[in-house]
Amino acid sequence: MATVLTGVNLLDGRNPAVPGRRVVIEGGRITEVGPDDPTAPAPAGATTVDLGGRTLMPGMATCHFHSTYDELGSTPLPYGSESPPAFMAMLSHANLMKALTWGYTTAVGAGAGQDVEPGVKLAIQKGLVPGPRFVPSGRELSTTAHSNDGVPWWWGMPTSGAVKLCDGPDEFRKGVREQVKKGAEIIKLFVTGGHGTTSPRARIEMTRDELAAAIDAAHEKGVLIRGHLANKTAIMWALELGIDIVDHCDEMDDEVIAALVETDASVVPSIWFPKVFAPFFPDNEAELAHMYEVLPKAEEAGVRILLGDDYGAVNFPHGSYGGELRTYVDDAGFDPLTVLRWATVNGADALGWGDELGTVEVGKKADLLVVDGDPSLDIGVLADTPPMAVLRSGVVVSGALPA
Numbered sequence: 001m002a003t004v005l006t007g008v009n010l011l012d013g014r015n016p017a018v019p020g021r022r023v024v025i026e027g028g029r030i031t032e033v034g035p036d037d038p039t040a041p042a043p044a045g046a047t048t049v050d051l052g053g054r055t056l057m058p059g060m061a062t063c064h065f066h067s068t069y070d071e072l073g074s075t076p077l078p079y080g081s082e083s084p085p086a087f088m089a090m091l092s093h094a095n096l097m098k099a100l101t102w103g104y105t106t107a108v109g110a111g112a113g114q115d116v117e118p119g120v121k122l123a124i125q126k127g128l129v130p131g132p133r134f135v136p137s138g139r140e141l142s143t144t145a146h147s148n149d150g151v152p153w154w155w156g157m158p159t160s161g162a163v164k165l166c167d168g169p170d171e172f173r174k175g176v177r178e179q180v181k182k183g184a185e186i187i188k189l190f191v192t193g194g195h196g197t198t199s200p201r202a203r204i205e206m207t208r209d210e211l212a213a214a215i216d217a218a219h220e221k222g223v224l225i226r227g228h229l230a231n232k233t234a235i236m237w238a239l240e241l242g243i244d245i246v247d248h249c250d251e252m253d254d255e256v257i258a259a260l261v262e263t264d265a266s267v268v269p270s271i272w273f274p275k276v277f278a279p280f281f282p283d284n285e286a287e288l289a290h291m292y293e294v295l296p297k298a299e300e301a302g303v304r305i306l307l308g309d310d311y312g313a314v315n316f317p318h319g320s321y322g323g324e325l326r327t328y329v330d331d332a333g334f335d336p337l338t339v340l341r342w343a344t345v346n347g348a349d350a351l352g353w354g355d356e357l358g359t360v361e362v363g364k365k366a367d368l369l370v371v372d373g374d375p376s377l378d379i380g381v382l383a384d385t386p387p388m389a390v391l392r393s394g395v396v397v398s399g400a401l402p403a
């Protein structure tokens with residue numbers, strides 16, 4: 001079954017918008033991109049849909065996603081992942097559907113409760129439930145007494161459902177391998193304090209040996225590995241040792257930028273969370289001012305910047321993803337087109353999926369958004385309203401194409 005989209009304002013992921021285009025989808029892939037010529041032949045039996053000048057763009061990737069973080073999952077204990085596993089799995093899926101509805105056709109785990117994400121991914125993959133493409137994570141690995149190890153010892157509980165404690169390189173190696181056995185495709189480490197944790201940014205809570213063992217073990221098993229990294233010394237260690245994704249990167253400077261470019265690691269700055277909580281944490285303003293200054297330098301140098309943030313915290317619900325698009329444009333001063341490239345091209349490239357996804361080009365999978373308006377001119381048309389239609393492999397999975 002083929003679909004011919006006419007009257008397309010095309011945002012291909014890399015370039016400025018081009019109006020008057022025609023895009024053909026067949027067998028779940030983009031088979032033609034060209035001028036909107038009414039005399040051009042269409043595949044037999046194709047459905048033609050006139051987008052009427054609306055924008056067609058690649059589906060986006062949210063690359064720091066805690067699918068089980070949610071107030072609903074925070075009972076009876078306040079750690080966010082203490083409900084029964086079956087409940088957590090349904091919560092995870094509900095949040096993934098929110099991401100899909102808002103145009104994120106790919107979601108990348110950044111740590112989750114009760115080991116449920118790999119099972120949720122399997123259910124999506126087998127067609128039991130709809131959902132985005134999903135790179136599932138497992139429990140966050142951190143050391144005993146890390147700020148993320150918040151369960152009082154006298155309760156007699158080992159740790160919260162979203163954390164696995166490891167001490168020493170051997171335990172980190174085993175911790176990573178256990179997560180891989182349970183289906184995690186990306187490993188999350190808590191390396192430093194800072195950025196929303198209860199310990200200071202200057203505190204490094206893993207040794208270099210532990211970090212090296214964890215990164216080695218992940219790569220030995222062919223999975224990605226990421227770290228909560230807010231402190232420069234730890235960021236530089238992690239980059240030297242080969243980490244794939246640096247989360248937060250609060251102390252980014254010229255040296256860190258050079259190391260990011262050299263190692264081809266990705267960064268999720270996640271500046272929307274500290275912005276929302278700035279009224280309660282006065283230090284956030286100075287941290288944000290630093291990021292607004294350094295992020296354009298990182299972009300200029302060619303650092304792969306990704307979207308994603310800590311949705312699911314109290315007062316920072318899943319579904320409020322648009323604030324992130326807005327803050328990069330309105331507060332950090334980026335051109336919307338640049339932020340859209342992070343969301344599309346960079347997301348795909350970070351996962352090694354750049355040949356299949358991330359742009360509207362012939363041969364790629366048809367993960368596409370139809371947006372009423374042009375988000376490269378006004379990010380609000382994508383940030384404040386879900387896309388009119390979200391397609392995964394050419395099939396409408398949220399909203400509807402115009403009649």
Ligand SMILES: [Zn+2]
Pocket residue numbers: 064066110309310
């Ligand atoms: Zn996080």
